[in-house]
Amino acid sequence: MxxxxxxxxxxxxxxxxxxxxxxxxxxxxxxxxxxxxxxxxxxxxxxxxxxxxxxxxxxxxxxHPCFPHLNPHVPTDSAEYAKTRIIRIRRDWLLQGDLAPTFSNLYPEILDPAGIPEPEFRQIIDKLNKELIPAFDPYNIRNMFDAFVGLATGWLWDDFGMTGIKSRLNSLETWIEQWNREKEKTISSEDGVLPPKLISLRRTGYMTLDIQIPDPEIAPAPSSTGAGESMTALPLEEPAPPAPVLVA
Structure with missing residues (x-):
């Protein structure tokens, strides 16, 4: 080759x-x-x-679960695009296979300084998985009932939004928006600090859970160099050679 x-x-x-x-x-x-x-x-x-x-x-x-991706959910010419990054939580196929979208509870440690500790992260994943499994499971009793009624009514039952999956997903999107508002009220009180944000699952097609955090590369350093840490000395410039003396 x-x-x-x-x-x-x-x-x-x-x-x-x-x-x-x-x-x-x-x-x-x-x-x-x-x-x-x-x-x-x-x-x-x-x-x-x-x-x-x-x-x-x-x-x-x-x-890597802690890798900060570029933010595809905002315009590229916006200030938010330059100041934020996306942490992607991948699907966990071992829970329900392809019957329902479920997300991994592997905690990315980069979320801790962004304002999402590990217990809160696991609560988020548990909440999402518990709502998504019955919503998408084709063998769920409510989903089977909706399929039968939809067939009997010529799918008017689905057009009117009466299915259980639509109501569950709408409630889940409302919960995500409420979580974002609470985080914004809690963290935005500090000047210059961007709160974390859960991206709508509809934007990612339920394939990943995108969490928006401040860019860790431009975030202010938590502390300066400690007294016990060694610092690299800057190289000194070599002195200029003396000018030649002209002898008459």
């Missing part, structure tokens, strides 16, 4: 991702010449059958 082609494959089209550690071509156990793709292994394979390294979750990058 040419060198430029291999370099192109190792980078994703997303500018913020950099080297794509989840690229299946990098860790496939089938050669490129076979043209079959990555084979499914009994271990170290993702839900899509892609071969991945066991320690990829620990590497710093877009797959």
């Amino acid at each position: 040419p060198e430029n082609e291999e370099l192109r494959r190792s980078y994703s089209r997303d500018l913020e991702r950099g080297p794509d550690v989840m690229d299946p071509h990098r860790f496939s156990n089938v050669s490129y010449g076979d043209g079959i793709g990555s084979a499914i292994s009994s271990s170290n394979s993702s839900i899509m059958g892609e071969e991945i390294q066991p320690d990829l979750g620990e590497a710093w990058g877009p797959q």
Whole structure:
């Protein structure tokens, strides 16, 4: 394979991702010449059958739970775009599979200085999962009833918004807005501090839970260099050589 082609494959089209550690071509156990793709292994394979390294979750990058992504939910020319970042909570497919969207309760430690401690984060995930599971579960009694009534009424039952899933999701969106308002009242009292914000699940298609936080790279440092910490000395400029003395 040419060198430029291999370099192109190792980078994703997303500018913020950099080297794509989840690229299946990098860790496939089938050669490129076979043209079959990555084979499914009994271990170290993702839900899509892609071969991945066991320690990829620990590497710093877009797959890391604490990685601050660019904010795609605000205009790129706004001040909020430059001052905020997004922490993405990924789906947990082990709870309900693809029957209902559920999110992982793996706590990103970067949320602690942003104003969301670990107990509050777990309460948020527990609240969302408990509402989403019965709302999307096709074997839920209310969902089966709505499907039968919708069929009998020519789907007018769905058009009028009488289904249980719509009422549950509307209530969940109202809860998210209320949580954002309470955080704004609690944290915005301090000057120059942006409160965390839960992005609507409808904007992400229920695929991720996006949490907006202040950009940690431009946030003020909590403390200056301590007395016991060593500081790197600045290099001193070399003295200029003496001017030559002219002898008559």
